[in-house]
Amino acid sequence: MSLALISTHTASASSSIDITSGITSSYDSYEFHFVNMHPATQHVHWQFQVNASGQSGFNETITSSHVVSYHNEGGTDYAVAYSGSYDQAQGTAYQSMFYNLDYENDESCSGVLTLYAPSSTTYVKQFTSRVQGNHHSANYSMESYVAGYINTTGAIDEISFKFHSGNIDAGTIKMFGAS
Amino acid sequence: MGIGTGSVSLGDIQTEYGGSNPIGLSEYYGKGNAPASGEIQLWADFQGTSSGTHTLLATVTASASGSLSFTSGIDSTYDVYEFRFENMHPATFGARLAFQMDGGSGYATAMTTTNYLVEQAESDSETYFGYRTGRDQHDGTGYQPISGNIATNSDDAASGILIIFGPSSTTYVKHFMSNANVSGNGFSDNNHVAGYFNTTSALTRISFAMSSGNIDAGQIKMYGIGT
Numbered sequence: 001m002s003l004a005l006i007s008t009h010t011a012s013a014s015s016s017i018d019i020t021s022g023i024t025s026s027y028d029s030y031e032f033h034f035v036n037m038h039p040a041t042q043h044v045h046w047q048f049q050v051n052a053s054g055q056s057g058f059n060e061t062i063t064s065s066h067v068v069s070y071h072n073e074g075g076t077d078y079a080v081a082y083s084g085s086y087d088q089a090q091g092t093a094y095q096s097m098f099y100n101l102d103y104e105n106d107e108s109c110s111g112v113l114t115l116y117a118p119s120s121t122t123y124v125k126q127f128t129s130r131v132q133g134n135h136h137s138a139n140y141s142m143e144s145y146v147a148g149y150i151n152t153t154g155a156i157d158e159i160s161f162k163f164h165s166g167n168i169d170a171g172t173i174k175m176f177g178a179s
Numbered sequence: 180m181g182i183g184t185g186s187v188s189l190g191d192i193q194t195e196y197g198g199s200n201p202i203g204l205s206e207y208y209g210k211g212n213a214p215a216s217g218e219i220q221l222w223a224d225f226q227g228t229s230s231g232t233h234t235l236l237a238t239v240t241a242s243a244s245g246s247l248s249f250t251s252g253i254d255s256t257y258d259v260y261e262f263r264f265e266n267m268h269p270a271t272f273g274a275r276l277a278f279q280m281d282g283g284s285g286y287a288t289a290m291t292t293t294n295y296l297v298e299q300a301e302s303d304s305e306t307y308f309g310y311r312t313g314r315d316q317h318d319g320t321g322y323q324p325i326s327g328n329i330a331t332n333s334d335d336a337a338s339g340i341l342i343i344f345g346p347s348s349t350t351y352v353k354h355f356m357s358n359a360n361v362s363g364n365g366f367s368d369n370n371h372v373a374g375y376f377n378t379t380s381a382l383t384r385i386s387f388a389m390s391s392g393n394i395d396a397g398q399i400k401m402y403g404i405g406t
Contacts, residue, residue, distance in 0.1 A: 002194050005232040005405060026200070033405055035258045035344050036351045069293040069310065069371065075317030080295040080310045106379050110344035110354045132344075132354040132373040141291040143356055143373035172258065174405050176232060179194055 003031065003176040011171045013040065016162035018058075019175055023157045025119035027177030032115070034161070034173045036108040037101075037133075041166025044101055045086070046109055046131065047094035048161050050118075052154035059092045060156070064148025066096070073139040083144075090151065094162065098131040098144045101163070108171065109133025111144075114178075118156035125150040187221045195225075233261075236401045241394035243270065248386040249401050255347040255381075257403030262343075264359070264387070264399045266336040269329050271392030275314070276329070276337050276359065277322035280346070280382040287320040288382065292374030296327060301365040311370075318377060322388055325372045329389075330363035336397065337361040339370075346382040353382055 006022045023030060037046055049058035066086040071078040086096040098109045111131030118125055128147040135142030150156060161173060182191050189202050196210045204219045213224040236252045253260060267276045279286035294314040298307035314324045326337035339359025346353055356373035376382060387399060 003233040071293045141374045
């Protein structure tokens with residue numbers, strides 16, 4: 001697989017990062033690498049949504065699964081579990097890829113979202129994500145596996161990232177085309 | 180991954196640097212060794228060049244090695260570093276591949292991690308999905324296992340990918356995640372490990388070792404992603 005860097009987006013007290021160009025049929029899949037996404041608000045969820053070509057708003061229908069693995073620095077709490085509050089069943093909300101991210105100065109989340117064949121007009125659009133970050137205020141390490149599909153056969157050409165509340169204080173998202 | 184040093188086609192350039200069809204050479208101004216404008220020459224400007232977005236930085240190969248380390252090349256050049264390890268074979272039955280990082284004071288950086296296992300037996304008689312205590316750490320400074328127990332049969336080994344985010348940051352703790360699969364004694368073990376190094380100091384070196392005994396064989400490649 002070869003990755004081509006298409007664009008870089010840096011947050012600075014941004015309400016969202018919207019990527020509105022560059023998602024085309026040029027690549028089979030797209031990878032979004034987000035590094036040290038830092039929220040302005042405590043206990044927020046890192047999310048994305050997409051927009052289909054010719055439509056308006058980031059509100060496509062998503063069915064998804066959400067699994068987390070967590071462990072606190074004190075060593076007293078750990079598990080791997082399904083997160084039923086952060087999946088969607090034909091929902092049109094922003095999809096949470098990581099929940100309850102803490103906001104201390106050295107805390108953030110990083111990960112990779114892969115969007116497969118967004119330009120297909122035959123198939124629904126599958127996605128997978130894996131995110132690692134600082135969970136909750138009690139010093140947890142948490143990893144999230146989120147996957148699902150955007151239930152449309154329309155081509156996807158825009159994507160939006162945000163926290164469910166408050167601004168993106170800092171962080172970088174790079175969009176790669178994979179071929 | 181880079182364009183070879185042989186003949187260069189427009190397809191090679193598109194694969195490496197992207198671009199839409201129909202291919203227009205002006206899309207590649209400033210790429211490789213191409214000028215910002217004017218004439219572009221396929222061979223002279225692109226032969227042996229790389230987009231730099233998934234760049235192989237170094238390869239280490241084990242041969243009855245106590246550890247394998249990358250002691251240079253981890254710096255602020257890249258946001259993300261990826262380590263692909265293939266066919267890591269231990270000298271000692273049941274050893275796990277593990278890693279640590281260092282910012283200059285030894286391979287003992289505190290980390291908090293998670294570890295869960297998805298397992299299936301060749302016989303289809305046993306499966307497992309669950310958290311693995313004893314293979315995680317809570318502000319521990321040991322080497323972090325990123326594989327399950329590897330058997331020493333000649334065809335058993337562990338392979339996978341470890342990703343480190345922002346190792347050169349002096350603001351944030353350092354997040355990482357790995358996924359490795361092990362074949363051993365009739366089982367497929369898929370280990371998911373993630374966590375963070377609890378330091379805001381830059382980490383510049385990484386070491387891989389078996390939890391017990393030598394790394395009999397195997398290869399690790401370090402890539403930089405995203406300039």
